[in-house]
Amino acid sequence: MSNLPALKQDIAKMGGEFGKALPGHITADKFVRTTQTAIALTRNIDKVRNPQSLLAACSKAASDGLILDGREAALVIDNNGDVQYRPMMRGLLKLAYNSGALKSLVVEAVRENDLFDxxxxxxxxxxxxxxxxxxxxxxxxxxxxxxxxxxxxxxxxVMTVEDVNRIRDRSDAWRAHKAGKIKSTPWATDWSEMARKTVFRRLSKYLPASSDRDDRLAQAAERIDEDYTFEIDAEPANGNAQAQVQPAAKKRGGAAAALKDVTPPKQEPAKGKAQSKPQPAQDDDPPDYDPETGEIIEYDGPDQRPGDDI
Known part of the structure; x- marks a missing residue:
């Protein structure tokens, strides 16, 4: 972890900027100290290649008003050595209660032997x-x-397992995991947590905004799973190297988009070969859905937006 001291120092230098984004009840000093502890405990932190991605991830957490303590929010290192930000269920519930309008909020899984009416x-x-x-x-x-x-x-x-898995199956991270190209994804290791976040995202559209800043709840709830589910590639069983899977291009602007250009280079057609006819962009999303976590899904079933993965 030779780069750990440098990463901690980078976080300390950004304290003033974090403070501008944080809600009033979280001080910049507390956020910096918690984040420095978090990065020391983050798996694969020694594989970080782009320190700017750490600052972008922390800026997202500060903007959402969540502490990177592994309970409200967490950090994950993706297969490119970039740091990604993951809001947790506890953090989303905290933001929902911040409105002061809720009496109770339940997000739960239903099992075969439960009484469910x-x-x-x-x-x-x-x-x-x-x-x-x-x-x-x-x-x-x-x-x-x-x-x-x-x-x-x-x-x-209310969502069935089939409803949830239709969203899971649109996740690039899940498809890469199924193909054996990445080691893990929360959809494989923490399905219940991802399912609860999925149904909460649908509900959150109907919840009042956080009292401290109107868009914090919606902003945190819209964080799509492509922003944080790619982890370090698994070693193939036969010892041969596997190609890395690149994360999908971000669908929104912001700090992460400014830090890294993920647009693939344009390929020139080979001499003497006809260039294939351009294909129209595929967009089966409902036209009134406002895409990362920024409105929540309005549509059920297979016509949901692919970007509505949790």
């Missing part, structure tokens, strides 16, 4: 979920998010 037309109590912790609960078959407001209103979202 879902009636969307029963407006006063659309979901009844009882868990018997004395017996095996069985496999997950659905996830849901339900928020009750202090004024008596209720909003909820």
């Amino acid at each position: 879902y009636q969307p037309t029963r407006s006063a109590e659309p979901i009844i979920h009882k868990i018997d912790l004395k017996s095996a609960r069985g496999e997950v078959y659905a996830v849901y998010a339900l928020a009750m407001f202090k004024d008596g209103g209720i909003v909820h979202e």
Whole structure:
């Protein structure tokens, strides 16, 4: 970890800039100290090739108002040696409660042996979920998010495992993991966490904004999984090197976009060969979805935007 002291020093130098983005209840000094501890504990921190990506990741966390303590948010090193920022479920729930309008908020997985009664037309109590912790609960078959407001209103979202996996299957990181080209992705190691974040993202569109800054909740909830699920390549079983999978180009601007140009170079056609006809861009997303975590999904089923991965 020869570059660890230098990375910590870079973080300290950025304290003033972080302070400008942080909400009032988080001091720049606290954010810097927590982040310095976080990078020391981050797996593969010695493989960081681009220190600017660390500063960009930390700037995102500060802008969202989340501490990089592994509970509210965390850092991940991708297969290119860049640092990526991952908002966690606890951090998203904190931002939701910051509005002061919520009485309760539940984001939970439903298992085969739970008692689960879902009636969307029963407006006063659309979901009844009882868990018997004395017996095996069985496999997950659905996830849901339900928020009750202090004024008596209720909003909820329910997704089946199939609904969640349709979103997972659009993830470049998941496809790369299935192909054996990257070592891990949260969709493989922490499916329940990713599923809960997925259904929460749908719900968060209907939640009031954080009181300290209007866009913090939506901003954090829109962080797409391509921004943080690529990790160091796995070693192939036969010892042969595998090609690295490049992350998809970011769909939004911002610090990360300014730090690294991921546009592939234009290929000139070989002499004497006809150039293939350009193909139209594929965009099966609903035209009124505002794409990383920035509005939450409005559409269910296979017509969701590919960028709606958590």
